[in-house]
Amino acid sequence: MKVLVAVKEVAEATDGFEIDGVDIDRRHLAYGLNEWDEYAVETGVRVAEQFDDAADDADAAGADTEVVSVTIGPERAEETVRTVLAKGVDRAIRVWDDDIAAAELDVAAKTRLLAAVAAEEEPDLILTGVQASDDEFGATGVSLADELGVEWAAVVNRVEVDDALARARVHRELEGGVEELSEVDLPAVLTVQVGSTDPRAASPIGDGPDAEPIERRGLADLGLDAGAVESPFRRTGASVPDRGVSTTYFDGDTDERAAGVADLLRDEGVVDG
Amino acid sequence: MSAGADAEGGVLAVVDHRRGELRDVSFEMVTAGRSLVDAVGGELHLAVVAGDVERFAEMLDVEGVDAVHTVADGEEFNHDVYATTVEALYADLEPEVLVMPGSVNGLDYAPAVANRLDLPLASGAVALSTDGGDVEVTRRIYRSKLEVTVAVEETPFALTVRDGAFPVTDNTGEAEIRPFEVAVDESALGSRVLGFEEVGEAIDVTYADLLIAVGRGIGSEENLELVERLAEVTGGTLVASRPVVDSGWVERSRQVGQSGQYVRPTVYLAVGISGAAQHVGQMENSETVVAIDRDPSAPIFDVADYGVVGDLFEVVPALVEQFEGDETDA
Incomplete structure (x- = not known):
């Protein structure tokens, strides 16, 4: 079986960041593996390991499993890709070229790029994080599924794949401590929620992560042209969210301040009794 | 099966409900939808899919809503039913803007609908500006540390609304309630909701x-x-x-x-x-x-x-x- 995991190198804003134009000044950005994708990688590696174990038990031939990662990102992202290779991913693909670099990638553009890679790889299962912490689209995985004409499930925190690779049973984490239990036909795209598993640390054993080649693809390699990454969205402004709040402080000794809060809660009508 | 051609242009918003309750984001989407109608013209239509749609439709008859389309297909959310239904409603109504919730269920169908309808998707709107008929979407990025405004240079487009970002609209309105039928072959669906499980205490x-x-x-x-x-x-x-x-x-x-x-x-x-x-x-x-x-x-x-x-x-x-x-x- 083959698992494809779409991972993103995200930019995190450092404390006290400054804005330059319509984005954060790049000197105030730090890069790393998207938190949600870390869980997607772990989920993918675990599913593959279960199939490996099952194949060992049955001494079955041809039950090869492979976990492949795909990343849209510049050369800098290879550092992040190395960390997923060290977390059990077997092979990595990085998609980038000058046209992609010049584009503002929206959900549709990412969908086209990832769909082209998925069409090449023909995985049984595609995993990615619920969202990227920097773009906060929360949409690419489900959009990709539709583009590929396969099933999907969003915000998944548990996955069981049946032996025949016909379907997956998933738990979806809804609001308020409720989980939905669903079954989807395979192949499928699942978007994985933070906290769903216990991600392993990167491991330095084996051939060593540096030895793994990272395959590169540009638009032309994927049978696409610059039109695939055009976007109708144009960023026009950036600011720190204006909270616009002035704070009233309760003064006095501890009891007086507590009484102030208590009166407020009663006035708001949110206290029982 | 026509839901009425008079909604052409305008805004279609698909409301969110779960286990018998409309979620508040539904009424927040009305507020967002009203502001979009100011920019793109036309009417504000809502769609409610699955569950007790007639009861929901009555609750959704709030200020500014011109019509509520009810689709009585199943009890609970299923993304394939939603995607098929919204696609059909969209084809019928041809709105300029399709609004969907940014809830967990919204995350499970809105991107698929936008993709199959070839609509650009602006996700997670926390505010909208509609000055001069041009729509600008405000959204948060970098773990919500930065707020950006994004101009949408193409219509129609799809939009998801972040839970809790817009005020709710609640005054009673004069919406027309219109049942809409979509043929969904349940046996052909590739996904099945098997049930729900409460993890710890179920508190929304x-x-x-x-x-x-x-x-x-x-x-x-x-x-x-x-x-x-x-x-x-x-x-x-x-x-x-x-x-x-x-x-x-x-x-x-x-x-x-x-x-x-x-x-x-x-x-x-x-x-x-x-x-x-x-x-x-x-x-x-x-x-x-x-x-x-x-x-x-x-x-x-x-x-x-x-x-x-x-x-x-x-x-x-x-x-x-x-x-x-x-x-x-x-």
């Missing part, structure tokens, strides 16, 4: 009256008793910031700062929470925020309407005492 913390949120300032698991007691005497619901949940002191269903989960209680009482950007981004739309923290420069005070600068280990017991009096009186 999104719209509680009083959320009592505990942060790292609590120091240790043993100290949690203090805020648990406060929740008990006030009838508030205990939630926690991410570090507290990560420590395993409070279950994850009570975390504020989880993806896709935004809270908007009447009162948010933050205890020992410094106010990391990702936390603030998910609770700042609370109606009233009260913060108790020893550090006067803690960012939580930037979003607090009321503040107590002080040691929570003194203030919280004093606050509990205020309400223990009530208990004895009652």
